[in-house]
Amino acid sequence: MTDPRMKPRIYQVDFLTQLFRDPLDPAYAQAAEDRAKRGPLPAWNKAGRRVVAWILLVAIGMLFAVAYKQAVRGAPEREKVRAGLISRITAQKERTNARAAEAEELQNEVNRLREVVLGDPAKIQQARELEAATGMRRVSGDGLVVRLADGPEAATRTGHRVIDFDLQIIVNTLWYLGAEAISINGRRLTSLTPIRKGGEAIYVGDALVAGPYEISAIGPPDLYDDFSKSDTAKVYRAWQERPEHRFGFKINQRDDLLLPAAVMPELRFAKVPPPAGSPTPTPTGGGR
Amino acid sequence: MIAVLALLxxxxxxALLEPTVPLALQPYLPIAVVAALDAVFGGVRAKLDGIFDDKQFVISFISNVLVAGLIVYLGDQLGVGPQLSTGVVVVLGVRIFGNVAAIRRHLFRA
Structure with a gap:
């Protein structure tokens, strides 16, 4: 039993304990033992092994460099994806805006043609006023602009984020005080326009709006004073200083506001009833 | 000394040649780096202990990389790739720490 390798090998059961106690590969010790027994290797053999080890070290160095490059290269790749997404978002936004402008133009065209068909100036005026009141027509007049902005830490603190409820309560206060036309960030409100939450964002009708929110309202001359003194304005003014909200809140009196027409909502369930005393409706049931 | 030069x-x-790594091998690059670090620190420690052996160094590196790669590959096939990668990194990491501690004791006697 001179050669330790001839002994029946005793396997270390507790591998991890062994690993923690002596992390060096036991083969090194064994090789040293062998060498001590066998005596030094021939010089050419030794030199050859040394050269192989150097080549391996060169390879390891290359491995480090390549792995580092790989890790660094990953970062611009992510940046590229992000930039691509941003450019797609802007492109889509531009398209949406173009479509909205087109829709408005067509709406104007429809209005003009209808007035041509209608003929009677009194009826035209009546139709115009009804449309202005319902939000289907552009209106101008004096009023105010309420500016509501997220708190400075909106990205991390939910309390700093303006939610749909904030806009609803301001809009409702304005309606209550006699406002005749209201728009949020250029989106005119009708009696059918919901202000609701979609995920983290706020939708006015079908349109996504982002802060800061500008609520423009046209109404009676004392609308500004009344709104400034309202409980709603008091609450939001107080919240400007409250650390849990810190909303930006500002009310400006503004003359000659111009509010756009709302996009015509599609009525799917409500139908216009046949006018009283008219003959029975046609079988298609359109009512008109 | 020459060994350090070879590494550099x-x-x-x-850095200059920028060899491209085949896409199939890229997931194994980090594991290979950890295995290489283990071999290098093991070699340095053996050198300081006076029992360094060139053949042993070459074999330990190659077998480390192959076994680590095989474990991770198997893990990927079985759907536990990340867990097994963690296992490989922990075992090699423990060895690296232990060897670095031994090197430190050799160099600073502390």
Whole structure:
């Protein structure tokens, strides 16, 4: 039993304990033992092994460099994806805006043609006023602009984020005080326009709006004073200083506001009833 | 001394030549780096202990990389790739720490 390798090998059961106690590969010790027994290797053999080890070290160095490059290269790749997404978002936004402008133009065209068909100036005026009141027509007049902005830490603190409820309560206060036309960030409100939450964002009708929110309202001359003194304005003014909200809140009196027409909502369930005393409706049931 | 030079030459060569790693091998690159670090620190420690052996160094590196790669590959096939990668990194990491501690004791006697 001179050669330790001839002994029946005793396997270390507790591998991890062994690993923690002596992390060096036991083969090194064994090789040293062998060498001590066998005596030094021939010089050419030794030199050859040394050269192989150097080549391996060169390879390891290359491995480090390549792995580092790989890790660094990953970062611009992510940046590229992000930039691509941003450019797609802007492109889509531009398209949406173009479509909205087109829709408005067509709406104007429809209005003009209808007035041509209608003929009677009194009826035209009546139709115009009804449309202005319902939000289907552009209106101008004096009023105010309420500016509501997220708190400075909106990205991390939910309390700093303006939610749909904030806009609803301001809009409702304005309606209550006699406002005749209201728009949020250029989106005119009708009696059918919901202000609701979609995920983290706020939708006015079908349109996504982002802060800061500008609520423009046209109404009676004392609308500004009344709104400034309202409980709603008091609450939001107080919240400007409250650390849990810190909303930006500002009310400006503004003359000659111009509010756009709302996009015509599609009525799917409500139908216009046949006018009283008219003959029975046609079988298609359109009512008109 | 020459060993350190060889390592530096490799780093410079890798930085200048920019060899491309085949896509199939890229997931194994980090594991290979950890295995290489283990071999290098093991070699340095053996050198300081006076029992360094060139053949042993070459074999330990190659077998480390192959076994680590095989474990991770198997893990990927079985759907536990990340867990097994963690296992490999923990075992090699423990060895690296232990060897670095031994090197430190040799160099600073502390």
């Amino acid at each position: 030459v490799g780093v410079v060569a890798g």
